[in-house]
Amino acid sequence: MHLPFSDEKSAAKVKCQHTLAWHLNGSLKFLIAPHKAVGVLLLLLAAVRFVWALRNLRRRPAGSLKVKLGHLALYALMFAVPASGMARQFQAPLGVAHGALAFALLLLIVGHVGMALVHQRKGEQILQRMM
DSSP states (O other), X not given: OOOOXXXXXXXXXXXXXXXXXXXXXXXXXXXXXXXXXXHHHHXXXXXXXXXXXXXXXXXXXXXXXXXXXXHHHHHHHHHHHHHHHHHHHTTOGGGGGHHHHHHHHHHHHHHHHHHHHHHHHTTOXXXXXXX
C-alpha cells in the first residue's frame, strides 16, 4: 500500500497507529470479539457462495465484460476483506488495507444492489432470477 509520506518512518508510524486503533479507544473494545466472529462467518459464507457459483456457472445469464469484472471484484473482496482482517490481527502488511478493502466492498455492494434495481425497473426481472 502506498502512503503519501515523505519518509518511511512517518508511514510506519501511521500504519502502526491504524493497526492499533481498536486498542486505543477503550470504549470500542467490546466490539472486537463480535467483529472477528462476523468476519469468520462471512468468510465461510463467501466460500459456500463461491462453490455454489462454480457449480451453477453454466446456468448464469450472459453478461458484459463490466458485469463479469464487477462480479469478480465482489468475489475477490469477499475473500480479501476477511483475509486482511486476519492479517491485521497478526500485524502482517496486508492487514493495513483491511479498512480500505472493506469500504471498497461496501461500495461495490451498494452499486450491485443499485444496478439490480435499475435493471428491474427496465422490466428485466433480474430480482426474480436472483431469488
